Amino acid sequence: MPGFELFGDLERNEVNDVLDNGVLMRYGFDAMRKGHWKAKELEAQLSESFNVNYVQLVSSGTAAVSVALASAGIGAGDEVIMPSFTFVASFEAIMMLGATPILVDIDETLTLDPLAVKAAITSKTKAVMVVQMCGSMGHMDKLRDICNNHNLIFVEDACQAIGGTYNGQALGSIADVGCFSFDFVKTITCGEGGAIITNNKDYYLNADHYSDHGHDHVGQDRGAETHPFLGYNFRISELNAAVGLAQVKRLPEFISIQKKNYSILRASLAQIPEVTFRTVPEGGEESCAFLNFFLPSLDITRKVSESFKLNGIDACFHYYDNNWHYVRKWDHLKDLKSLFPISKEVKDGLSYLKTKTFEQSDDIIGRNLSCLVKLSWTEEEALTRAKKMAELIKTCI
């Protein structure tokens, strides 16, 4: 992460191609667009790159999660199990549909602890959403088994792990339905954009219609299309899709740079006995968008985080003290500070957050640092950084 670091003529040419032609919308205007279909081309490319049957582009990763859940029929009264450590988008996307997010502990994979998932299942549970945080993945086999045994939909938010794999399969393509974000800080970017990927044709058709006001997309006259069910507008524009089209072609290059830089940092930190690394399930290969490691205690981790900041090691996150990624600081959710009234069902459904504690997650996130792996570093820069990080850690232990 992130693709915005490497930006150039490829992206410019794709965008100019759209501007020169003049159709900025992904649907309709068939005669005017003279064969320009950037969103459709990007969907085809993503389908090939991730070896998945269906791809629906949308306006953001948050929209992708919401549309994915809607497409699988999740809504009012349903509970969706999600991790305590993720981006706020996870519960936003669930609550937008009137469903209730059920937050559970993570383990050292930095996402769902399968035991915590099992313990949280009720008669209202409809889905389990794994969030592949910081370039890696959860225990996919165990989570899949739980979903199969309890007849639950398995959702995979792979917004932060594009390019990672599990047993050779692309992250995002393993669960029943997966989501990507192409916002400005993700590994490949559209500026703003997202995608739903799935091998389930019904989910795909639902996503295709739902994200465009319910349009069935049959025929060449938008005005004459029918609306088999209610929808919304989560469309991506041709301009955003054009940027993504250039970026997705560079994904293999981006991943190989990330892997190289990640390896340099990891090799240096691995020499410190007090440093341990996140668990990556057997068969898993990280996208290497981040290097995540653990220190012996919360105090030491805070000290190292401070020392990194003071000494020019930027983009290393201690999520324990972060407002956006960890339940500890989500008071707006716990206090239900909404601009508009929230249904009684969701209010009651979320009351558990007033008292529930996340000791296991607190311990793990308290000791974790997550360092962004940049694409723009030279080998020399990565080596210098790796050495400096190790030195700073040693002074804090």
Ligand SMILES: *Cc1c(COP(=O)(O)O)cnc(C)c1O
């Ligand atoms: C970025 C992100 C999202 C949301 O994506 P946007 O495109 O910014 O809406 C959702 N989930 C995770 C894990 C993310 O990192």
